[in-house]
Amino acid sequence: MNSGFDLERLNRVVDLCERYVDEGKLPCAQVQVALEGDVVLRHTTGMADIESNKPLGDDSIFRIYSMTKPITSIALMQLYEQGEFLLEDPVEKFLPSFKNPVVLLGGSLFKPETRPARTVMTVRDLLTHTSGLTYGFHFQNNLDQMYRDKKLGGPLTGKQGRANVSLEEGIDLLGGLPLLFDPGTAWNYSMSTDVCGRLIEVIGGCGLDEYLKENIFDRLDMSDTGFFIPEDKIDRFTSTYILGEDRSLQIIDPAEDSPYQKERLFLSGGGGLISTTDDYQKFVNMLLNMGSFEEDQIIGRRTLELMTMNHLPQGKLLNEVGRSTFSETALAGMGFGLGFSVLMDPAANAGLGTIGEFAWGGAASTRFWVDPVEKISCIFMTQFMPSSYYPIRRELTTSVYQALK
Numbered sequence: 001m002n003s004g005f006d007l008e009r010l011n012r013v014v015d016l017c018e019r020y021v022d023e024g025k026l027p028c029a030q031v032q033v034a035l036e037g038d039v040v041l042r043h044t045t046g047m048a049d050i051e052s053n054k055p056l057g058d059d060s061i062f063r064i065y066s067m068t069k070p071i072t073s074i075a076l077m078q079l080y081e082q083g084e085f086l087l088e089d090p091v092e093k094f095l096p097s098f099k100n101p102v103v104l105l106g107g108s109l110f111k112p113e114t115r116p117a118r119t120v121m122t123v124r125d126l127l128t129h130t131s132g133l134t135y136g137f138h139f140q141n142n143l144d145q146m147y148r149d150k151k152l153g154g155p156l157t158g159k160q161g162r163a164n165v166s167l168e169e170g171i172d173l174l175g176g177l178p179l180l181f182d183p184g185t186a187w188n189y190s191m192s193t194d195v196c197g198r199l200i201e202v203i204g205g206c207g208l209d210e211y212l213k214e215n216i217f218d219r220l221d222m223s224d225t226g227f228f229i230p231e232d233k234i235d236r237f238t239s240t241y242i243l244g245e246d247r248s249l250q251i252i253d254p255a256e257d258s259p260y261q262k263e264r265l266f267l268s269g270g271g272g273l274i275s276t277t278d279d280y281q282k283f284v285n286m287l288l289n290m291g292s293f294e295e296d297q298i299i300g301r302r303t304l305e306l307m308t309m310n311h312l313p314q315g316k317l318l319n320e321v322g323r324s325t326f327s328e329t330a331l332a333g334m335g336f337g338l339g340f341s342v343l344m345d346p347a348a349n350a351g352l353g354t355i356g357e358f359a360w361g362g363a364a365s366t367r368f369w370v371d372p373v374e375k376i377s378c379i380f381m382t383q384f385m386p387s388s389y390y391p392i393r394r395e396l397t398t399s400v401y402q403a404l405k
Contacts, residue, residue, distance in 0.1 A: 005033075005040055010403035013396060014043045020392055021046040026365070027241045027249055028056040030381040032277050033400055037285040037377075042277075046382075049239040049255055061224055061236045062381045063253075063260070064280065065271040065362035066328055069193040071283060072208075072269035073127055073339025074299050075216055076196045077307060080123075081300055084203045087124040087338075091131075091195065094202045097175030103132065104178040109142045114178050121183035123199065126192040127338040128311045130321075132179030133190035138326060143180055150177075153191045153270070166265040167208060171198040180323060187312060187336060188323040197269020208267040220286060220293055222279040227272050229260045237274075240364055240383040252385070271363065277379050280368060284377045287358075287370050308358045308372075310335025310342050317344060326388060328361035351394055352401035367393045374404065 010033065017029035028046030032039055048056045079085065085094070092099040098121060107113035117132070125131040134140075136147035147153055150173050165173070171194065180188055197208045204211045209227055217225050229237050237255040244250035253259075260274060286292065291299040299307075312321055312335055319331040329341040333349030336342060340358040343349060359369030365387040368379045378400050380393065387393075 004035060004405055005403045006405055007040070007403075010041055010400070012403065013041060013399040016392065016395055016399050017043055017045055020390070024249060025390055026382050026384050026392070028060075028238065028382055030056060030058075030060065030062075030277050031396065032281060032379045034281065034285070034288075034377045036375045037288060039281070048237075049251075050241070050249060051239070051251060051254070056238070057236060059224075059236055059276060059278070060238050060381075061229060061233060061274050061276055062238055062366060062383060063240060063362070063364050064273050064275045064366055064381075065364055066193075067275075067280065067360060067362040067366055067368060068269060068271050068273040070287075070339045070360055071212065071216060071273065072193050072196050072200070073307065075212055075269075076123075076127070076200055077299060077303055077338065078215055079200065079203050081303055085123055085199075087127075088122050091121045091123060091126060091199075094199055095171065095175060095195070097172040101132070101183075102178050103182055104141070104143050104180060107142075109145055112142060112178060117179055117182050119182045119184050121179075123196075124311065124338070125183045126195050126199070127307075128187070128336055129190050129192045130184050130187050130311075130313065131190060131192045131195070132181050132183045132186075132188070133174070133192050133195070134180050134188055135190055138189075138324060140323075140325065141180070143178060146177055147191075153194065164265060167194075167198050167201065167267050170266050171195055185313060185321075186323050187318055187321045189327050191270055193270035193339070194268055197267060200269070208269055216283075216298070219296055219298055220279075220282045222275070222282055225273060225275040225279045227267055227274075228263050229258070229274060231261070234261065238383045240385060242385050243389065249384070277381050280379050281377075284368055284370055284379060288372065288375065288377055307338040308340055308342055308356065309337055310344055311338060312336055317348070328363075328367070328387060329359060330394060352398050361387055361393060363387050365390070365392065367396075369397065376400070376404075 020026045033041040101117040102114035105113040239255045240253040241249040290301040291304045333345035335344040343357040346353045357371045361367035
């Protein structure tokens with residue numbers, strides 16, 4: 001157990017955030033560091049919307065994109081605890097569209113060459129991104145293009161959006177596409193967690209939004225988290241930016257005219273949620289407290305321990321079995337559990353951290369991490385895409401750890 005933080009040194013976190021905003025790299029930044037669930041630093045800076053000169057507020061609402069994935073993973077594992085499925089169960093047991101999968105070998109976009117998959121896709125493969133699925137935004141192969149052609153897995157941003165289909169229809173489309181590799185043999189960041197969301201609907205017997213509200217959000221008092229922004233909260237919503245050709249910030253999803261204002265059919269368990277720092281802190285506190293929140297056991301202690309182990313094939317690391325050139329974490333020294341990255345080798349990762357620290361980030365450069373040994377957590381919110389452009393998330397980790405006494 002550590003004795004806490006040197007608060008003067010911890011202010012380097014503030015300096016880092018201010019520098020990124022002052023230099024025009026990020027529109028805004030909100031960072032929160034907690035020790036044993038108690039907030040020791042909270043800093044908010046920048047603009048929620050640059051065009052209207054609207055400052056970021058303490059209660060601003062952000063697109064958390066792939067920080068949705070750990071929430072969906074916890075929700076699915078609640079059903080696992082109820083005996084509704086086994087991790088080794090074939091996905092096709094619940095989703096018939098995934099029967100008889102084929103693996104893409106080559107060929108052209110319009111005449112692909114495939115072969116039958118040699119392994120069965122399991123529920124664990126979905127939770128660990130070893131399913132053979134992909135994302136259209138990888139731009140690596142013809143399979144990614146097939147995803148883009150069907151508007152599967154794109155960010156709900158600006159005019160891009162996703163196919164106007166239900167989660168059921170979208171996942172059925174996905175099940176009819178080839179796989180990138182035999183399930184369980186490699187890692188590729190993918191729409192796997194969207195399939196987990198559909199599994200929750202099938203096994204849980206209700207819509208994904210309904211299940212998450214009843215079993216996660218209401219129990220954790222996460223009142224500002226959901227799949228769309230209600231009208232009475234639009235004034236708290238943030239705008240999203242990218243780097244323009246002139247290297248200035250260019251708005252791509254204005255808060256006042258965002259697709260998030262409308263309820264939609266495809267509920268993305270992989271990246272569809274909006275939330276606040278305070279709401280996500282409640283989720284993080286539950287993780288830090290071994291699945292418990294105010295005497296309510298959201299997920300079992302042993303289940304969470306299983307989820308935060310490295311589940312990659314043969315115990316390898318992401319940079320050894322990963323097919324993706326993009327991920328929401330540095331690949332070196334990192335394993336992957338059931339919905340979280342897991343730090344296995346800080347030296348190989350070339351950064352400060354603790355073995356067993358688990359985390360994930362989102363497409364708009366957001367991130368959280370939990371250190372169960374030091375009992376600390378960090379949540380970072382901003383709205384800048386793509387998340388890999390600046391190294392601020394790794395710099396923030398250093399800024400936090402260097403301040404520990």
